[in-house]
Amino acid sequence: MSRSMRCPAAVATAVFCVGIFQGCAEKFPDGPRVPTTPVAGVVLVDGKPAxxxxxxxxxxxxxxAEIPGASAFTDKDGKFAISTFEAGDGAPPGKYKLTFMWGQINLLNGQYGGPDKLKGRYRKAASSEHEVTVGDQPVDLGTIELTTKK
Incomplete structure (x- = not known):
């Protein structure tokens, strides 16, 4: 990817992330933040970083319902660090199912979406095989392998 293409993508990502974190602040303006624990890992799709x-x-x-959403985006190496209140702070303690969607960032409006390159296969928590229990110690999920093939 050329240098000129990376800069708009980085700006769009930053704008998107700021929007997510502002949304969390608006939803929980007066309540105390719950403690979070770092959760990180790597995602490979068909054996390659996504x-x-x-x-x-x-x-x-x-x-x-009282807990704000915890999520992340992978970087060019497929690495991610879950965020709840601020970048990479992790998730509140509890049991979670992981869901995945591989769309794209619209460089014009900073929104994430578009067709899911994973064809919706990993979007539903009810059918997710990927679980994590977060306690008070950092969680390394290791490498999570997903596929675009059936």
């Missing part, structure tokens, strides 16, 4: 792949933690515990 850049801009969305990783979401779907809570599987009571009072989940």
């Amino acid at each position: 850049e801009y792949l969305s990783v979401s933690c779907e809570p599987q515990f009571e009072r989940a």
Whole structure:
């Protein structure tokens, strides 16, 4: 990718992330932040790193509606660090199912979406095989391998 193409993508990513974090601040303006624990890993799709792949933690515990969303985007090497309140801070303690969507960032409006390159295969928490239990120690999920093939 040329240098001129990387800069708009970085700007769009920054704009998108700021929007997500502002949304969390608006939803929980007066309440105390719950503690979070770092959660990180790597995603490979068909054996290769997947850049801009969305990783979401779907809570599987009571009072989940009171917890803000925890999610991340992969970098060019497929690495991600889950964020809840600020970049890479992790997720609140609890059990989660991981969901994945591999879209793209619209450079004009900074929105993430478009067709899912994973064809929706990993979008539903109910059918997710990827689980994580977050406690008070950092969690390394290692390498998560996904496929575009059936």
